[in-house]
Amino acid sequence: MSRRLLCLGTLLLAPALALAAPIVAEKQPVNLHAIGMFFVFVLGTLAITWWAARQTRSTSDFYTAGGGISGFQNGLAIAGDYMSAATLLGLSSLVFAKGYDGFIYTVAFFVGWPLITFLMAERLRNLGRFTFADIVSYRLDQTRIRTFAAFGSLTVVCCYLVVQMVGAGQLIKLLFGLDYRTAVMVVGVLMLVYVIFGGMIATTWVQIIKAVLLLAGGSTLALLAMAEFGFSFETLAARAVQAHASGWNIMGPGSMLADPVNAASLSLGLVFGIAGLPHILMRFFTVPNAKEARKSVFYATGFIGFFFLVVMVLGYAAIVIVGSDPQFFVGGDVKAALIGGGNMVAMHLAKAVGGNLFLGFLSAVAFATILAVVSGLALAGASAISHDLYATVLKKGTASEQEEMRVTRFATIGLGLIAICLGFLFEQQNIAFLVGLTFGIAASTNFPVLIMAMYWKGLTTRGALAGGFAGLVSALVLVILSPAVWVAVLGNAKAIYPYDHPALFSMPLAFLVTIVVSLLDNSARATRERDAFDDQFVRAQTGLGAAAASNH
Amino acid sequence: MSSNDLSHSQHCARIRANPKFQQLVRNRSRLSWSLSAAVLGAYYLFMAVVAFQPHWLHAPLAEGRQLTLGIPVAAGLIVLSWLLTGWYVRSANTRFDAMSADLLEELK
Numbered sequence: 043m044s045r046r047l048l049c050l051g052t053l054l055l056a057p058a059l060a061l062a063a064p065i066v067a068e069k070q071p072v073n074l075h076a077i078g079m080f081f082v083f084v085l086g087t088l089a090i091t092w093w094a095a096r097q098t099r100s101t102s103d104f105y106t107a108g109g110g111i112s113g114f115q116n117g118l119a120i121a122g123d124y125m126s127a128a129t130l131l132g133l134s135s136l137v138f139a140k141g142y143d144g145f146i147y148t149v150a151f152f153v154g155w156p157l158i159t160f161l162m163a164e165r166l167r168n169l170g171r172f173t174f175a176d177i178v179s180y181r182l183d184q185t186r187i188r189t190f191a192a193f194g195s196l197t198v199v200c201c202y203l204v205v206q207m208v209g210a211g212q213l214i215k216l217l218f219g220l221d222y223r224t225a226v227m228v229v230g231v232l233m234l235v236y237v238i239f240g241g242m243i244a245t246t247w248v249q250i251i252k253a254v255l256l257l258a259g260g261s262t263l264a265l266l267a268m269a270e271f272g273f274s275f276e277t278l279a280a281r282a283v284q285a286h287a288s289g290w291n292i293m294g295p296g297s298m299l300a301d302p303v304n305a306a307s308l309s310l311g312l313v314f315g316i317a318g319l320p321h322i323l324m325r326f327f328t329v330p331n332a333k334e335a336r337k338s339v340f341y342a343t344g345f346i347g348f349f350f351l352v353v354m355v356l357g358y359a360a361i362v363i364v365g366s367d368p369q370f371f372v373g374g375d376v377k378a379a380l381i382g383g384g385n386m387v388a389m390h391l392a393k394a395v396g397g398n399l400f401l402g403f404l405s406a407v408a409f410a411t412i413l414a415v416v417s418g419l420a421l422a423g424a425s426a427i428s429h430d431l432y433a434t435v436l437k438k439g440t441a442s443e444q445e446e447m448r449v450t451r452f453a454t455i456g457l458g459l460i461a462i463c464l465g466f467l468f469e470q471q472n473i474a475f476l477v478g479l480t481f482g483i484a485a486s487t488n489f490p491v492l493i494m495a496m497y498w499k500g501l502t503t504r505g506a507l508a509g510g511f512a513g514l515v516s517a518l519v520l521v522i523l524s525p526a527v528w529v530a531v532l533g534n535a536k537a538i539y540p541y542d543h544p545a546l547f548s549m550p551l552a553f554l555v556t557i558v559v560s561l562l563d564n565s566a567r568a569t570r571e572r573d574a575f576d577d578q579f580v581r582a583q584t585g586l587g588a589a590a591a592s593n594h
Numbered sequence: 595m596s597s598n599d600l601s602h603s604q605h606c607a608r609i610r611a612n613p614k615f616q617q618l619v620r621n622r623s624r625l626s627w628s629l630s631a632a633v634l635g636a637y638y639l640f641m642a643v644v645a646f647q648p649h650w651l652h653a654p655l656a657e658g659r660q661l662t663l664g665i666p667v668a669a670g671l672i673v674l675s676w677l678l679t680g681w682y683v684r685s686a687n688t689r690f691d692a693m694s695a696d697l698l699e700e701l702k
Contacts, residue, residue, distance in 0.1 A: 142651075142662075142664055142665075142668075145664070145665070145668045146641075146644055146668065148668075148672075149637070149640065149668050149671055149672060150637075152672050152675070153633060153634070153637045153671075153675060155675070155679070156629070156630075156633045156675040156676070156678055156679045157630055157633065157634070159679045159682055159683065160625075160626040160627075160629050160630045160633075160679075160682055161626055161630060164686065275661060275665075276659060276660060276661055279659075279660035279661045279662075279665075280660040283660050293652060293660065293661070293662040293664065293665070294648060294649070294651050294652025294662055294664055295644045295648035295651055295652065295664065299641075299644055299645065302645040302646075305641060305644070305645060306641070309637075309641060313634075313637075332686075332691075333686075333687050333691055336682075336683045336686055336687060337683060337687065339679065339683070340679050340680055340683040343675075343676050343679045344676055347672045347673065347675075347676045350672060351669055351672060354669075576606065576607075576610060577602070577603055577606040579610075580606040580609050580610060580615075581606075583615070583618065583619055583622070583694070584609065584615075584618075584694045584697065584698060585694070586606075586609070586698060587602075
């Protein structure tokens with residue numbers, strides 16, 4: 043039993059969580075309400091893309107909307123980037139199944155945000171322009187470090203894209219009654235249209251609209267559900283305890299986090315992984331200055347925190363409303379499995395309290411949510427290819443804006459095709475390991491190198507490369523040896539590395555190697571790099587010389 | 595280019611030598627590191643209680659009530675870290691930005 047709970051834990055490891063589960067999605071009847079509402083969303087966002095395409099003239103417009111997004115807008119867009127369909131579905135389902143343990147996970151998803159505010163937001167904005175590789179290579183070797191950082195970004199982006207694509211296919215099959223491949227194609231093609239024509243401006247607006255829809259949909263659902271309990275949390279708790287098979291146990295910590303090492307590794311990966319996700323980091327370059335960057339995390343943190351609390355209410359309310367209603371269970375037996383799999387709790391709740399129309403609305407929101415997240419990912423990946431690899435490494439900064447834009451668009455098409463193909467390929471696979479890998483690499487490769495580049499004068503090119511590789515390799519090896527690959531994919535009886543997440547070991551290793559190699563580096567280049575920190579420090583603190591917003 | 599570079603780094607050196615800059619750096623890093631420590635401390639304390647003393651969180655809020663202490667504690671952790679975010683953003687956007695603008699103006 044505890045093994046199963048740990049596996050559940052892996053699935054819940056990322057905001058992509060529930061989507062990583064190999065949902066045995068049986069195709070549902072075609073849902074016309076949902077398709078109609080989704081159609082409205084697509085038309086609206088395509089209109090915005092058309093408008094955005096006319097505004098997008100330079101590379102700066104394309105990658106960062108010309109730095110012209112306000113703090114409030116960017117806050118919503120960050121929230122839109124981070125709150126995936128899986129946050130709504132996965133976390134509410136977890137509370138539905140395990141009660142309070144789901145709440146503990148939710149807190150872990152959240153705690154990274156204040157840290158990004160305190161330690162990273164303003165430095166990201168002051169030092170970077172288009173990608174986080176700008177900051178890492180600010181005073182280090184442009185060619186090698188940028189190449190490394192770009193590959194770090196691309197690995198994370200690709201893993202995460204596959205997770206989202208497979209999840210999207212399964213979810214849409216379930217909610218809309220569309221064929222899996224059709225669903226993956228629709229997501230892939232729409233993503234291409236948004237990103238290629240509208241760039242960051244369109245992507246930002248898709249994320250803003252989606253965030254507003256998700257917040258509105260979630261809150262309405264919570265209000266409708268709470269009405270059943272006379273808006274009293276005490277009544278809700280009492281009836282949930284009565285209705286749940288585990289009774290009173292759902293009101294306190296349970297078995298899921300019983301292993302402290304696993305819990306520590308998971309929370310490290312979640313907390314610091316957020317700060318290494320390229321599509322999240324990229325959002326900080328879309329605002330005009332550090333002041334707006336800070337404001338945007340404040341708003342984002344507020345929206346995300348609020349939404350998480352709403353989802354907790356949904357989970358507990360579903361224990362009573364969905365858990366005791368036979369229509370949502372296979373064969374009408376409340377002891378059997380939920381129809382559509384364990385992740386459909388929020389959707390069933392929507393149907394129970396709001397009817398088919400509301401279910402259709404929430405399904406459309408879930409679809410929109412996936413689109414917004416994949417668009418952000420594709421843009422982050424494309425900018426790593428065109429800005430980092432092509433324009434800086436290959437062309438040494440001599441590429442014209444037109445050439446760079448052309449490469450970006452080809453890169454986006456390439457990423458879109460890869461995402462669609464991998465989506466087809468992984469349809470029947472257990473992809474839980476990709477979630478662990480995404481956050482493992484983000485926390486053990488991108489995050490250590492980035493934070494050291496911003497804060498530690500002693501960092502040298504050799505140190506950053508060695509530490510980054512150590513983090514990358516150890517995260518990869520530990521994920522392969524973990525239950526998600528060693529047992530679930532390769533079919534061995536027992537995992538060599540018994541925990542779900544590599545961060546507890548791979549992240550400190552990355553820091554250690556970075557520090558030791560940097561300290562031992564006596565080359566002339568290393569001396570120059572250390573000396574260059576002082577000027578970087580002035581810019582980080584004051585914004586002197588930071589990339590300014592362009593006018594529209 | 596090289597003379598430009600030189601003057602840029604001389605300019606940076608002058609900024610670094612300015613006591614106002616040093617004070618800005620000191621104040622800002624004191625605030626950001628102590629807030630980070632507060633959030634991480636509160637979070638890992640919470641996780642330690644979950645791992646080693648789970649029954650503390652499982653205690654009813656009051657005699658005969660079904661809501662437990664754990665619910666407001668977890669929700670409080672989310673709200674508290676958001677409020678601390680607000681505190682930092684407010685200080686940085688008013689006090690620190692003013693100090694920084696003042697400094698750049700003075701050294702123009």
